[in-house]
Amino acid sequence: MSTTNLEPKVLEVLKDKIQLIHADEGAIYLVGPIKLPVELDGETVIFQWYCWLNRCKVTENYEEIIDQLSSARLAEYQQSSVLVYGDFKNADEALVRMHSICHTGDIFGSKKCDCGFQLKKSMKNIVEHGTGALFYLANHEGRGIGLFSKAMAYVLQENGYDTVEANIGLGFVDDSRNYGDAIKVLETLRTKPVTLMTNNPKKIEALKSAGLVLSGREPMWGGKTEFNENYLKTKIQRSGHIGETK
């Protein structure tokens, strides 16, 4: 029995655009595709955009989920999303980027890291390649420590700590990112192998151990500045990222 106050038309419009994905705990509700025209190098590129929400409640009665949105204070929490390009479901080859949110690099264009460069580069690679998906992972800020802690880590880094030492100094592990939900969404959108754009072997491992088949890896080096030289070196020397020449 429904207890909702939703207008029937709202549900009618939305119901075919929502999918339930069973998660390890609760459910992921995926909404999309939504046509998203994006400016890329002066051109307008049409992506298909999906966004997802985790809920404890597992139901295909989407009315219940929609009905709770207005009181769920979702703007207080980030939600992750994925930009899809081309025939992602069926194409033989597809590029995938699992991009960890970086408020400073992606939004402000900070040169202390290479995140902004990697974000744009992965979108361009996908479009050039013809098919792919860019996952924008909103609970990954600061390799999983959150924005406020990342600000503190930056203060430590201004005082001699490297990026790994700063996380550890604040009581975190170096990298606590989890790719589980993104992998579940990826599996919903495509079952064929993908090429992962990354220098990070932990991302490759996360996908492989979830049973995904990778057809390759596309390196993501670039965006070097006078401000991020040590940061990029530390990624290779301490975090295990695969260097340019390997």
Ligand SMILES: Nc1nc2c(ncn2[C@@H]2O[C@H](COP(=O)(O)OP(=O)(O)OP(=O)(O)O)[C@@H](O)[C@H]2O)c(=O)[nH]1
């Ligand atoms: N804690 C912390 N996080 C940072 C710092 N600089 C960037 N980040 C975060 O690091 C994440 C990106 O991780 P990276 O190690 O740069 O790259 P990666 O995603 O592991 O690997 P690639 O796929 O090769 O890019 C983003 O969530 C950023 O917010 C920093 O100095 N300290």
